[in-house]
């Protein structure tokens with residue numbers, strides 16, 4: 303519990319409505335899809351960097367821990383849940399200013415509470431030749447929180463860890479930091495220090511925008527044979543390495559799409575186990591078959607470049623996979639035309655076309671997202687509606703890094719799917735090729751709230767994935783809060799991280815346990 307003096311000091315920093323100490327309200331706000339609880343000291347909502355600094359100083363003075371978030375949409379990884387008990391939660395949502403938009407150089411400086419929906423609308427309204435990087439996490443998620451987690455968006459500038467600069471804020475010792483801009487400064491670039499760490503609280507950062515190009519097409523590759531997954535990834539890797547593809551490409555199986563789409567499962571399948579083949583059957587329609595795997599990505603450049611790139615994609619795919627894969631390219635116009643057609647009479651009344659319209663609408667949202675139009679579609683697809691917390695859903699992501707070598711992909715898929723099978727679940731494969739050489743595999747572990755038997759199996763599955771995939775050579779790329787305290791580092795990293803922690807946050811007040819970084823790691 304916070305001491306009386308600490309509460310008085312916090313209430314001097316922000317006025318009482320912005321400090322919540324009521325335990326029922328704290329419980330309500332920290333509900334999450336992991337189904338876990340933590341004891342919290344309160345929630346405080348500062349509005350300025352000075353207030354954040356005063357909170358950090360108070361934490362040092364009164365010796366309590368603080369856990370900051372930006373918009374708390376870390377759904378499936380913890381939302382508002384801190385890593386440990388007894389933190390004062392710092393909600394940075396009120397710090398929601400777009401501090402600067404440079405429409406000549408194409409960058410923005412944003413505070414933590416700026417959401418991707420807000421930024422997307424702001425940039426689009428100015429009709430400048432730039433667009434933001436958008437993730438699938440919904441319009442209410444943030445740029446800063448996504449960056450603090452090392453997230454990935456869907457556009458050519460999607461690798462947040464690599465893109466952020468001018469990261470500023472308050473270290474755990476109460477001093478200000480500014481990571482600098484390079485080559486506009488000298489000395490080391492410190493921006494990466496604030497990703498997946500607990501050295502300080504970020505109050506602002508700079509993120510570049512994508513330059514809009516004259517040409518743009520999204521694509522959808524439908525793979526017909528399950529056994530061709532590795533060959534498809536080889537094609538995508540080559541297209542990435544030759545810069546035909548410059549943004550993230552996603553590869554998913556039919557089961558994953560079914561779980562994230564609003565397609566109703568026909569009663570004929572009610573008592574069947576939904577394998578990937580069954581999911582492909584359900585997703586298909588007499589007008590368009592659906593294969594076991596689907597890949598979605600985008601092509602950017604001048605009109606001529608885009609046409610040439612599309613020809614290359616088609617040629618390489620045909621050369622490597624023959625008729626076992628087909629690709630469709632979409633422009634804003636062709637997609638708009640198709641959607642209009644499917645929603646017009648008589649097509650809107652025919653079962654086969656209405657079945658096609660749902661997935662096409664989702665594809666259209668992805669088509670927009672890859673051009674910087676933030677969308678709630680993926681969140682709604684998974685959860686049915688956008689909410690403040692997702693306590694009614696039970697979901698944990700386990701995310702792994704897989705090198706894009708063919709033998710690694712095959713080995714990884716075998717290891718992960720065997721884990722799922724052994725625990726009585728089918729494998730919803732979702733792979734993001736975030737660079738030509740790097741795949742992030744997002745493993746969804748979900749269960750029905752209240753089904754204890756299923757929950758037990760799901761938690762055992764998560765544990766097995768964490769142990770067996772690491773053992774097989776595939777480390778996590780990111781962790782949910784429930785696993786962060788157990789994060790382990792090798793090769794001199796514990797000493798380095800411990801030394802940095804002691805120097806920037808000597809009393810260990812910031813986010814104890816976050817990504818396993820603390821004051822005593824080297825033993």
Ligand SMILES: Cc1cc2nc3c(=O)[nH]c(=O)nc-3n(C[C@H](O)[C@H](O)[C@H](O)COP(=O)(O)OP(=O)(O)OC[C@H]3O[C@@H](n4cnc5c(N)ncnc54)[C@H](O)[C@@H]3O)c2cc1C
Nearest residue numbers: 372373374375376437438439444447448450453454503504
């Ligand atoms: C349907 C769906 C789709 C998703 N798609 C994507 C995707 O495409 N790409 C992706 O990367 N993720 C994705 N996610 C995961 C997640 O929702 C996003 O990463 C989201 O951006 C994180 O939420 P947030 O931005 O509100 O960050 P927050 O929840 O605010 O922050 C995340 C964590 O970062 C730290 N942190 C946040 N702000 C600060 C700060 N100012 N100072 C210090 N530390 C801070 C805290 O530890 C916090 O818990 C998806 C999730 C779902 C459910």
